[in-house]
């Protein structure tokens with residue numbers, strides 16, 4: 001039977017208070033099972049990044065329930081949440097978010113520092129393996145600014161992968177790339193999906209969404225029919 005990785009029930013997010021109070025998410029019910037490849041679509045301001053931040057444990061919901069891999073998130077301390085995040089979630093961003101004064105391989109090694117179970121002596125080997133997986137190992141000793149956008153995004157994917165996360169979250173991963181490069185990045189994500197990764201992609205691009213196995217549509221903080 002399919003095993004739920006993400007489970008939310010009547011989950012909402014309210015920003016601010018008083019006159020400026022704004023409900024960015026309204027009573028969201030969502031189940032994503034292990035191994036799913038899902039697109040999250042919706043107009044600007046509909047709550048996509050807000051939902052992704054909560055799912056990826058960078059933010060906390062205001063009301064309702066959220067469990068990641070069976071852990072009810074609202075019962076956890078900030079420290080426990082961070083540790084759950086390091087263990088389960090790999091992030092990919094539109095603007096790559098690489099550290100420019102570190103080499104490619106150093107960037108990919110970074111998340112391993114927060115994994116107490118991984119031995120320091122294995123950092124480089126694991127980072128090189130992740131870079132090989134996304135076919136950018138030949139740039140290991142370059143700096144991010146010496147790479148094209150598509151190459152930087154491959155490095156960012158390697159960094160998301162290096163800890164073997166249960167969940168890969170991508171916020172507009174092809175938003176800054178030309179269509180040919182976007183296609184290549186999508187192929188990388190598809191191959192990760194075929195190897196069993198659970199992937200949730202925020203996208204404005206219907207072509208990207210069409211390649212995912214399931215499409216979710218947000219409108220004004222709610223699922224739109």
Ligand SMILES: Nc1ncnc2c1ncn2[C@@H]1O[C@H](COP(=O)(O)OP(=O)(O)OP(=O)(O)O)[C@@H](O)[C@H]1O
Nearest residue numbers: 015016022024042043044045046047048049050051
């Ligand atoms: N920290 C915050 N404080 C107040 N309001 C916020 C905050 N973050 C987001 N919002 C509001 O919540 C709504 C949803 O924002 P969100 O960033 O999730 O949209 P989005 O769907 O990702 O849009 P885009 O496609 O433009 O990235 C917006 O109206 C935004 O102004």
Ligand SMILES: [Mg+2]
Nearest residue numbers: 048049050171
């Ligand atoms: Mg957004």
